[in-house]
Amino acid sequence: VVDIRKLYGQTGAFTYDPGFTSTASCQSKLTYIDGDEGVLLHRGYPIGELAESSSFMEVCYLLLNGELPDQGELDNFTHTITRHTMVHEQLAQFFRGFRRDAHPMAIMCGVVGALSAFYHDSTDIHDPQQRMIASHRLIAKMPTIAAMAYKYSVGQPFLYPDNSLSYTGNFLRMTFGVPAEPYVVNPAVEKAMDRIFILHADHEQNASTSTVRLAGSSGANPFACIAAGIACLWGPAHGGANEAALNMLHEIGTPERIPEFIARAKDKNDPFRLMGFGHRVYKNYDPRATVMQKTVREVFEALNVQDPLFETALRLEEIALSDDYFVEKKLFPNVDFYSGVILSAIGFPTSMFTVLFALARTVGWVAQWNEMITDPDQKIGRPRQLYTGPAQRSYVPVDQR
Ligand code: ACO
Numbered sequence: 001v002v003d004i005r006k007l008y009g010q011t012g013a014f015t016y017d018p019g020f021t022s023t024a025s026c027q028s029k030l031t032y033i034d035g036d037e038g039v040l041l042h043r044g045y046p047i048g049e050l051a052e053s054s055s056f057m058e059v060c061y062l063l064l065n066g067e068l069p070d071q072g073e074l075d076n077f078t079h080t081i082t083r084h085t086m087v088h089e090q091l092a093q094f095f096r097g098f099r100r101d102a103h104p105m106a107i108m109c110g111v112v113g114a115l116s117a118f119y120h121d122s123t124d125i126h127d128p129q130q131r132m133i134a135s136h137r138l139i140a141k142m143p144t145i146a147a148m149a150y151k152y153s154v155g156q157p158f159l160y161p162d163n164s165l166s167y168t169g170n171f172l173r174m175t176f177g178v179p180a181e182p183y184v185v186n187p188a189v190e191k192a193m194d195r196i197f198i199l200h201a202d203h204e205q206n207a208s209t210s211t212v213r214l215a216g217s218s219g220a221n222p223f224a225c226i227a228a229g230i231a232c233l234w235g236p237a238h239g240g241a242n243e244a245a246l247n248m249l250h251e252i253g254t255p256e257r258i259p260e261f262i263a264r265a266k267d268k269n270d271p272f273r274l275m276g277f278g279h280r281v282y283k284n285y286d287p288r289a290t291v292m293q294k295t296v297r298e299v300f301e302a303l304n305v306q307d308p309l310f311e312t313a314l315r316l317e318e319i320a321l322s323d324d325y326f327v328e329k330k331l332f333p334n335v336d337f338y339s340g341v342i343l344s345a346i347g348f349p350t351s352m353f354t355v356l357f358a359l360a361r362t363v364g365w366v367a368q369w370n371e372m373i374t375d376p377d378q379k380i381g382r383p384r385q386l387y388t389g390p391a392q393r394s395y396v397p398v399d400q401r
Contacts, residue, residue, distance in 0.1 A: 014384045021280070024205075026213065027375065030063060030367055031204040038284035038332075042202060043067070051291045056197040056360070057081065057167055060139055063202055063367040078167070084140035085161035085170065087148070088118050095152050104149035104355045105234045111145050112138075113227030122222055125373055134222040135366040142359040143167065147174030150352055168194040171359070176347060188302030189346055192295050196342065199288040199335060200357050202364030206280075208233040212365045213372050214381040222369060229365045230358050236275070239336075239357040243350045245276030246309070246340030254308070255315040262316075266325045274320060276337030283330035292338040299342050310341050 017023045032041040040047040043062050050059055054068075061069045061077045069077060094114055098107050115137070116122070122134040148158050151174075159174045169185040172193060177183030203209070212229040216222070233239035252261050264272040279286055296310055317333050320326045343353050372378050 016386045019280075020205075020210070025210060025381070026205065026372065027377070028204060028368065028371060029066065030364070030371060031202045033204055033281050035279070035281035035283050038282060038287050040203070040287050047199065047287050048291060051195050051198050051288075054198065055166075056194045056201070059198050059201050060363045063363050064135060064370070080136055081140045081167065082161075082163040084137045085144055085163060087141050087144050091115075091118070091145075092148070092158060095148055095158075098152065100153065100155065102153070104146070104153055104351055105230065105240075105358070107149040107152065108145065108355055108358055109227050109230050109234070111149070112142075112230055113224055115141070116221040116223035116227075119223065125216075125219060125222065128374075131222070131370055131373065135370060138222065138226055138362050138366050142362045143171035144174060146352075146355045146359045147171060149355060150175050150348075153349075153351070166190065166194075168197065186302065188298065192299045192302075192342060193346065195291065195295055196339060196356070197360040199291055199339075200360035202361070202367065207235075207238050208361065209365060209368050212369055216369045216372055217378065217381040222366065225369060226362060226365055229361070233358055233361065234354055239354045239361070241275050241334070242336035242339045242343070242353040242357065245336050246344060246350050246353070248275045249309045249312055249316075249340070252312055252316070255312050258312070258316050258319050262319060262323060266323075274316070274326075274331070276334055276340075277320065277326070278329070278331040279334045282332060282334065285332045286334040288335035289333040289337055292335060292342070293333075296338050296342050296345075299345050303345060305345055307341060307345060310338075313338060313341060 015023060030043065032044075033039065042050060042059065043066055045054075045062070045068075050062075054062075057078050058069060058074055060081075061074060091111065091114070094111060095107065098110070119134065119137065122130055122137075124130050144161055151158050157179055159177055159179065161170050162173055163170065165173060165185065169190050172185050172190060173183045205213075208229040211232040212225050215225040215228040236244045248261070252258060261272070261274070264270045265274045265277075293314075300306065300310070317337070321332070325331075340350065340353055343356065344350065348356065
């Protein structure tokens with residue numbers, strides 16, 4: 001009998017924790033979550049206060065630097081980000097290599113990864129100056145790339161950034177503006193969008209952030225690491241849930257059909273789940289969902305629109321939260337449940353929802369990546385495994401099998 005653990009060097013104790021439900025992979029000063037109480041803090045500040053009173057640029061500064069900026073620091077930071085909003089002209093050629101009907105997340109993965117071919121000065125990840133420039137470039141260029149992905153999918157020309165606008169206003173113009181006509185940014189939409197970006201800025205060691213850290217732990221180029229994060233975010237159990245949640249609301253259609261879908265979500269023989277419901281860490285209402293629900297009302301009022309899907313969503317939440325299954329399993333709406341309703345009211349197709357999430361999460365990814373590189377305990381990420389395959393055996397030639 002071969003002791004298979006010794007054979008593969010698996011001596012000593014290690015934990016078997018599929019999905020990392022109880023294993024901390026790092027230390028971090030960025031974001032604190034109390035899932036039982038529904039608390040989310042960035043550098044100590046509650047997400048509700050940041051969403052209400054701050055701006056996305058300020059939250060970016062906070063996450064990257066640890067403190068809120070004074071006015072001068074904020075102006076400088078905003079100016080720096082603005083300086084980096086353009087992308088290399090050659091990148092437009094790169095876009096044209098994609099099929100017209102490519103999912104914009106597929107385009108984002110490719111284009112952001114390709115940035116590593118443009119910025120050779122980002123290879124020394126131990127130089128703080130280079131890390132900072134790479135971080136600023138990523139935050140600044142994501143709206144330009146996201147808007148280009150959209151424009152490419154609808155067959156309209158790319159728009160250059162207009163740096164007289166705010167970060168968010170500029171993104172809206174590059175997305176919805178056309179060269180022949182002046183584009184006026186709706187201040188209510190700009191504010192709502194900025195708030196949505198704040199709500200998605202960071203969320204400690206979720207799957208995509210852990211992916212960025214894991215990729216970065218080998219010393220890989222930062223643009224390649226963020227591309228890895230984008231790939232992970234795409235999945236419907238993570239960032240793709242906002243797209244899936246809106247598709248689900250469309251499928252449900254009217255409130256009368258909700259019980260049928262609740263029954264399906266509870267049926268263990270049916271793979272269907274209520275999208276936008278449940279969270280690995282929150283066993284209470286996701287504080288971001290609270291802000292999101294309020295923002296839906298504000299956007300609808302500003303745009304003077306109604307969407308029966310919002311009523312369906314509200315009713316679905318009400319029915320689910322009074323159902324024993326959801327109560328016992330502590331399944332509450334998460335950030336993705338209401339975001340799709342707002343984003344489609346603003347005019348984004350569902351395929352762009354996860355792109356917007358990636359745009360906003362970029363600051364969290366780069367802040368976490370910077371924190372990891374400067375952590376003296378940092379090592380290459382290398383999980384162990386519990387080997388369950390065959391014991392050692394001898395090779396049998398093919399004619400004897
Ligand atoms: N609908 C119905 N049942 C659910 C749901 C749901 N949305 N979510 C979890 N459950 C059930 C599971 O079937 C499981 O039941 P069981 O104990 O009888 O087997 C139990 O609740 C626990 O679920 P797990 O999948 O083990 O929990 P986990 O922490 O691994 O998953 C996740 C969390 C992936 C978010 C899950 O709740 C889910 O799939 N939700 C829908 C997708 C979604 O909204 N994702 C967005 C997450 S937020 C974000 O990424 C920004």
